Amino acid sequence: xxxxxxxxxxxxxxxxxxxxxxxxxxxxxxxxxxxxxxxxxxxxxxxxxxxxxxxxxxxxxxxxxxxxxxxxxxxxxxxxxxxxxxxxxxxxxxxxxxxxxxxxxxxxxxxxxxxxxxxxxxxxxxxxxxxxxxxxxxxxxxxxxxxxxxxxxxxxxxxxxxxxxxxxxxxxxxxxxxxxxxxxxxxxxxxxxxxxxxxxxxxxxxxxxxxxxxxxxxxxxxxxxxxxxxxxxxxxxxxxxxxxxxxxxxxxxxxxxxxxxxxxxxxxxxxxxxxxxxxxxxxxxxxxxxxxxxxxxxxxxxxxxxxxxxxxxxxxxxxxxxxxxxxxxxxxxxxxxxxxxx
Numbered sequence: 343x344x345x346x347x348x349x350x351x352x353x354x355x356x357x358x359x360x361x362x363x364x365x366x367x368x369x370x371x372x373x374x375x376x377x378x379x380x381x382x383x384x385x386x387x388x389x390x391x392x393x394x395x396x397x398x399x400x401x402x403x404x405x406x407x408x409x410x411x412x413x414x415x416x417x418x419x420x421x422x423x424x425x426x427x428x429x430x431x432x433x434x435x436x437x438x439x440x441x442x443x444x445x446x447x448x449x450x451x452x453x454x455x456x457x458x459x460x461x462x463x464x465x466x467x468x469x470x471x472x473x474x475x476x477x478x479x480x481x482x483x484x485x486x487x488x489x490x491x492x493x494x495x496x497x498x499x500x501x502x503x504x505x506x507x508x509x510x511x512x513x514x515x516x517x518x519x520x521x522x523x524x525x526x527x528x529x530x531x532x533x534x535x536x537x538x539x540x541x542x543x544x545x546x547x548x549x550x551x552x553x554x555x556x557x558x559x560x561x562x563x564x565x566x567x568x569x570x571x572x573x574x575x576x577x578x579x580x581x582x583x584x585x586x587x588x589x590x591x592x593x594x595x596x597x598x599x600x601x602x603x604x605x606x607x608x609x610x611x612x613x614x615x616x617x618x619x620x621x622x623x624x625x626x627x628x629x630x631x632x633x634x635x636x637x638x639x640x641x642x643x644x645x646x647x648x649x650x651x652x653x654x655x656x657x658x659x660x661x662x663x664x665x666x667x668x669x670x671x672x673x674x675x676x677x678x679x680x681x682x683x684x
Contacts, residue, residue: 351519354487355546358521358568362548364398365582366431366570370629370642371406371416374684377643380412382419383682384638389423391636392575396582399429401458401571406625407643410441414448421453431489431571435460439479446484457486458524458571461496470507473498477510481517489570490514490523490547495621504528508541515545522548522568532556539564554581555607558600561588576610576631576657577603578666602664609660613653620647631657633677634667640680 349357369392372384392400402420404413420430432449434457436442446457459480467473481488492498492506499505505527514520523542528534535551539560543549548568551560554577560566566585574581580603587596610631617624626642626649633639634657651674658670671677 349487351485354519354521358487358548359546362398362429362522362568364396364568365574365585366399366401366429366568367392367397367574368403368571368628369400369420369637370403370625370632371408371412372638372640372680372682373643375641375679377407377641380408380415380419381638381640381680381682381684383684384640384680385416385419386423387638387682388632389420389428391638393424393428395575395579395635397428397575398568398570398582399424399431399455401431401433402454403625404433404435404445404460405623407645410436410445413445414452417449417452417454429455431456431458432486433458433460434480437462437464439476439483442480443483446486450485455487456489456521457484458489459491467498467501470501470510473501473507474510474513478514478517481514481520485519487521488517488519490520491526492524493526494529497621504534504537508534508537511538512541512545515542515547520547522550524570525549525551526553532559535560557581558584558588558596561585562593565589573628573631575635575637576628576661577606577664578635580666603666605663606660606666609656609663613656616653617647622647624649627653627657630654630677633681634658634661634671636681638681639677640683641678 369388372381374381402416432446432454434442490511494505501507511523523538525535525538539549543564550566550569552570552572554574557569580599584596584599613627624647626646629639629642630649654674661667662670
């Protein structure tokens with residue numbers, strides 16, 4: 343049962359080891375026509391669909407033009423619709439530490455279970471010590487369970503060639519409410535990810551490399567009870583299913599499910615490459631990919647990258663080739679209206 347808001351920070355590591363079991367994808371907020379405000383029906387629809395597909399929970403994405411007040415309402419709706427059966431994680435991507443901590447306090451009161459570390463666009467640490475100080479202030483300033491996170495677009499390669507100095511995390515591993523680490527740098531290759539597993543898995547943290555093509559590898563090598571966060575919903579039920587098969591010792595079945603979605607995986611990689619260099623996830627594309635799997639869809643508030651017919655068609659063709667949807671939708675315009683228009 344999702345109960346992070348009822349767990350004392352001192353007990354969060356043990357709680358996460360027991361309760362964080364599954365795959366955490368993402369939910370991008372739904373908006374009314376013209377993106378004037380939140381679309382409550384659309385958000386509730388997406389939480390229900392997330393549970394139907396077998397996800398442990400979802401990252402509530404904050405990089406969608408939402409104000410802090412809208413983010414609070416987004417969290418309220420998602421937690422209420424989950425009814426204790428669906429975990430939620432706050433995406434801590436705001437313009438300052440103070441704003442992040444303020445929204446995190448509301449998240450705790452609302453019943454959100456965790457916080458994914460992010461950094462303001464204007465944050466420019468000139469040393470590892472400065473990066474550590476900021477991250478520690480965030481972790482120790484909240485009573486939510488914390489997921490450490492590093493990504494290439496954080497622009498920290500000046501502090502370490504991998505893109506993130508791992509000693510920041512090893513220093514924070516003993517903070518009571520730090521429960522997980524999401525390693526997404528060190529590319530190309532997987533040496534950095536393995537370094538993170540080796541450094542942190544024995545410290546009571548749930549460690550994952552969220553890059554979907556790699557997750558079955560890490561499950562086999564280290565065991566990954568919890569995996570997140572990314573837009574795994576593009577593949578429907580597949581990622582939770584093949585990980586469960588692997589954990590049950592049914593390796594050949596897991597591999598069969600893994601390879602069945604290769605056409606969709608290749609489509610996703612081609613579309614990711616188109617957005618390379620933007621230093622921003624293509625949230626419109628992510629929301630469209632979710633719509634193909636029955637989520638609400640609808641408009642995304644600016645700033646967001648434009649979504650083209652060619653991108654939508656390629657995403658849909660990948661799913662058709664993988665047998666995940668029957669055909670390419672005939673009217674892409676229906677996505678922008680959403681399944682629950684408001």
